[in-house]
Structures are given as structure tokens and as C-alpha cells.
Amino acid sequence: MTTKINNEHNKLNFSSEREQSQACLNSAEHEKNQGRKVLNVPNKRELNQTCLDSAEREGLRPKGNVPNLRFPEFQEEWEKCKVSDLLDFYSTNSLSWDKLEYGTTNIQNLHYGLIHVGLSTMVDIDKDNLPNIIDGNVPRNYELCKEGDIVFADASEDTNEVAKAVEYYNLNGKKVVCGLHTIHGRDNKNKTVVGYKGYAFSSMSFHHQIRRIAQGTKIYSINSKNFSECYVGIPSKDEQQKIADLLRLIDERIATQNKIIDKLQSLIKGLRVRLIQIENGNIVHLGEIARIYQPQTISSTELTEDGFLVYGANGIIGKYKEYNHKTEQICITCRGNTCGMVNYTKPMSWITGNAMVINTDEHQNKVCKRYLYHYLSAYNFNSIISGSGQPQIVRTPLENLEITLPSIFEQEQKAMLLDRIQAKIEISNRVLSLCQEQKQYLLRQMFI
Numbered sequence: 001m002t003t004k005i006n007n008e009h010n011k012l013n014f015s016s017e018r019e020q021s022q023a024c025l026n027s028a029e030h031e032k033n034q035g036r037k038v039l040n041v042p043n044k045r046e047l048n049q050t051c052l053d054s055a056e057r058e059g060l061r062p063k064g065n066v067p068n069l070r071f072p073e074f075q076e077e078w079e080k081c082k083v084s085d086l087l088d089f090y091s092t093n094s095l096s097w098d099k100l101e102y103g104t105t106n107i108q109n110l111h112y113g114l115i116h117v118g119l120s121t122m123v124d125i126d127k128d129n130l131p132n133i134i135d136g137n138v139p140r141n142y143e144l145c146k147e148g149d150i151v152f153a154d155a156s157e158d159t160n161e162v163a164k165a166v167e168y169y170n171l172n173g174k175k176v177v178c179g180l181h182t183i184h185g186r187d188n189k190n191k192t193v194v195g196y197k198g199y200a201f202s203s204m205s206f207h208h209q210i211r212r213i214a215q216g217t218k219i220y221s222i223n224s225k226n227f228s229e230c231y232v233g234i235p236s237k238d239e240q241q242k243i244a245d246l247l248r249l250i251d252e253r254i255a256t257q258n259k260i261i262d263k264l265q266s267l268i269k270g271l272r273v274r275l276i277q278i279e280n281g282n283i284v285h286l287g288e289i290a291r292i293y294q295p296q297t298i299s300s301t302e303l304t305e306d307g308f309l310v311y312g313a314n315g316i317i318g319k320y321k322e323y324n325h326k327t328e329q330i331c332i333t334c335r336g337n338t339c340g341m342v343n344y345t346k347p348m349s350w351i352t353g354n355a356m357v358i359n360t361d362e363h364q365n366k367v368c369k370r371y372l373y374h375y376l377s378a379y380n381f382n383s384i385i386s387g388s389g390q391p392q393i394v395r396t397p398l399e400n401l402e403i404t405l406p407s408i409f410e411q412e413q414k415a416m417l418l419d420r421i422q423a424k425i426e427i428s429n430r431v432l433s434l435c436q437e438q439k440q441y442l443l444r445q446m447f448i
Contacts, residue, residue, distance in 0.1 A: 065233065069445035071242050078448055079191075079234040083227035086192070086234070087150065087185035090143040092178040100131035100179075107133050108174060110145075112181035115153040115164050120251050121198040122169035130176060143184065145176045148194040150201060152183040155221040162220045163210045167198030169248075183224050193237050195244035200232050203447035233448035243446055250439045257432040264428060268421045272378035275371075275414065281406040287399030289367045290360045294334065294395075295324050297353035311345050313338055313354040323348040330373045331355040332381070332393065339391040340381035344373045356393060367405060370415035375403065 065078045093109070100109055108130040110123075119128055145151075149168045156162045163183075168176070178184040187197065200206065209230045214220040234240075286292065303310060303318035310320045313333045326348055333341040334356040343355070351357055358376070360367050384397035405411065 065448055067233070067446050067448050069442070070235075071239065074235065074239045076236060080231050080448065081191070081234045083185075083230045083232055084224075086187055086189070086232065087227065088188050089224040089227075090178075090184045090186065091141070092180075092182045092184050093139045093142060094180050095133060095137060095139075096180060097131075099134055099137040101134050102129065102131050104132040104134075106135065107138060107142075108176045109133050109179040110151055110166075110176060110182060111179045112153040112155070115151065115166055115182070116156065116161055119166050120255065121166055121202055122195060122248055122251060123166050124170040125168075125172050125174045125176065126170060133177075139177075142177045145171065145178060145184070146186065147171050148187065148192070148197070150185045150187075150197045151178050152185070152201070152222075153181060154183050154223060155181050155216075155219055157219055159211045159214050159220050160207065162214045163201070163207070163222055165198055165201035167195065167201075169195055169198070183222075185224075185227075191234055193240045193244060195248060196240040197232075199244060199247045199443065200234075200447055202443055204444045205447050206230065206232055247439065247442060250435060250442070254432065254435045254439070257428065257435060261425060261428045261432065264421060264425045268418060268425065269378070271418060271421070272374050275375045276378050276404070278404055278406065281404045281410075283402055283404055284366075285399060286358070286401040286403055289363045289403070289405070290330075290358045290372075291362065292395050292398050293357055293359070294353045294355070295351045295357060298350065308348050308350055309346055310350045310352065311343060311355055312352045314341075315343050317352075320350045322350065324350050325357070325359075327361055328369070330358040330360070330369065330376065332358065332376065332398070334393040335390060337391065339385050339393055342373065342377045342379075344370075356395065356398060358398075365408065368408060368411035368415050370419055371411035372403070374415060374418045 065080050067078070095109055095111075097111065097113075100111065108125075109132070110130055114130070123130075145168050147168050147170065150165055151168070152163045152165050153161065154163070156164070192200075210222065213226050213229055214222055235243075298310070298320060300318070302320065304321055305319065307319040307321045308323040309316055310318045311331055313336045325345065328347050329345045329349075329351060331343050331345060331351050332355060333339055333343075335354050345351060358372070360369050360372060379401070381393060384401070385391050385393055386397075406414075
């Protein structure tokens, strides 16, 4: 589905957007239905059991060096290859971030931090922005990367992130080197196709091996010598290509979905800011249209596996056997680093004392609760956050906040539009989660 946002709509007149609201609702409903049809991904247990049950019935349970899941036209066993036999390793530099910059034509440098956060498995230099080495800091000796080269991050605080790998898929003739805390490997024996190794070294079977050999207490690390203890599965090049093509398409879908979500979040943020900037309406204090209070706090030891949702400083924190609010409520985090974060609770929930409740139930003829939620979501609470050690918001400054309220009809119309965009964001996030689950499942099942 394609959604077009016209630049001419930068200035929106809420009062005339009933048709736009309906279009947004229809779009959200359509995408919701499409998400059910196209990306109906069962959970891990269901997928594993379905695969094994089918194999058992057909007498095709995998035997030997073959994955649990593969394309049906391939039957041959895979080669189980020691990583140190597959790859030749090259020295890398130790340039820190202060020796790097963006936006020049100098040699580009892959810092290990980008492997952990930011880069997809397949590095495409036309899409991925790598920093350049600042003049005067280029190492005397270095090995330029080639397409198909693999790069591992050699250290992490998390064993799941040690040896996280990316592969250079498209360098487009650019000069790139491997930097701090990376291990640079190359298949000089030409046993693999470009695009396969990055996924093979991202598979669960490979990372299970890495977790056994990673060294350290707080920071876990590996070196190129450790790869003599690890193996990776190598099928025929035709099968490698099909696996790589499938997973790369899923990665591209994930990247596209992230862009969709970013655009929608930018849209709703801009529209919420317009609520605060509106000039027509009555100016009231928040305390005049809401009862503001901190509820009773329960300890984390009292939380249960089943029951009613509990909202704390960071949104939902668990469940409890009782609820202290029958209706949905606006609540603002009033303690800690997330101070000022606005949540909208589900009905029959327990809200703890780490959040300030903005209860408008007694003023429904004056204020639309969803309108006020969107209004406060755009508000900058920094001016009323106090406390030197731990940030906090107290009741009196909240009660004195000035709010501009148009007519109740106009509030409801604006809230309806924003709710439909919010629903579309939630659907888009679900589609993203399904794509990510799909990729992780394939990384578990398609490799040995």
C-alpha cells in the first residue's frame, strides 16, 4: 500500500478535515487487514512444531549437515567449514570517533559502534552513511575492503552482540577500511557468494558457538584466533544465493517499514504541536478541567503474572490482582529520567504513584480526554520539572498549566484525526515486529 502526503498540507485546517480523517481510518483498517493476510507469522514454538510434524509425517526429518528449513529444490548436504579455514583475516585500525567525521571524500572507516547500532546486515555504501577519516589520521598500512568481505565487532557488554557481523554488499568503488574493535575477514577461496556470509554469521547456530568461547566478565570479546573453534555451514552457491536474496528482501522491507513509521511519527508530532499553537478557544488551567493526583504505589514484589495492567514511570510494568481506575486515564510520569512522559491507560488498570493522574471524568462536557492526551503529549514539561538528584513533577505546577480548549465538537474532531494516525502507527509497528520475527525465525532454521 502506498500513502501519499502532499506537502501542501503543511498548514492544516482541522475544522475541514473530516474527509481526511475518514481516509486515514480507511487506510489504517486496510493495512491492518493486509497485515493479517500477508504477515501472519506464528510464534517460535508453533513454527518449530509445524516443521517437525510435517517432516515426521513425510519421513523427511533432516539428517546430517542440512538445515531444518530450506528451499525444496536443494537436497545435498552442506559442507561444515571451520571459519578460520574459510576466511583470511586482515589488520584493522584503532581510530576513535574523534579521528572521524562525516561529509568528506576521504577514506571511509567502519567503527564497531556502527555494527552494534545503525547498520543492516548488508552494508550498501549508497544507502549507509559511514564516517570519513580526518586528514592526518589515515594509517600508514591498511587493507581496503572488498565487496563480500565480512566484518565482526570483537567486543560487547552482551554475549549476544559479540561477533555481530555485517557484510559489504555494495561499495560502489568507494575506499573503505575497518576500524576500532573490528575483525576483517575475506573469503579468498571463493567458496561463498556475496551476500551469504553476513546472514550465515548472524545465524543462531553460529552465535551459540560464539557465546561458548567469548571471554571477559563485564566486556566480552573474541579475536581472530577464536574462529579456529567455530564452524559455519556452506551449501552450494545456488542455494547460498537464494538464501541471501530472501533475507536481503526482508531486510529491505524492515528498512522501508522503519521509514514509514518515522514519517507517521513526524506527522503526528507536528499535528500535536499545532494543538498547542492554536489561538481560538478558551484558555483554562489544567486544574480547572481535571483532578490531578498521585495514586497509591505498589511494590514490584506485589506484581502478578495475571490480572489488571499496572502503569508506572515507564508505561506498563506488569499486572496486579486489583485495579484502582475503572476508566482509561491520562497519566504523566512524575519521577525519574522519563519525567514528563505522557501515557494513556487501558480501562480497569492500576496506576502507581510514579505517575500523576490527569482525571477529567468529572468534566466530560468541557474537555475531550483524547484531545487532552494529544495536547499534553506535545507539551514540553521541562519548565516544571524540579529536583537536583532525581527529576520530579509535583501537582501544583501541573494544576497551573494553561490549556487552550476549542469547542468540545472541535476537540473531538481533532482527537479523531490524531487517533487514526496513532492507530496507523501501531499497525505499522506490528508489521515491523512481524518482519523482524520472520527474519529471526529464518536465521534459526535455515543454517547449520
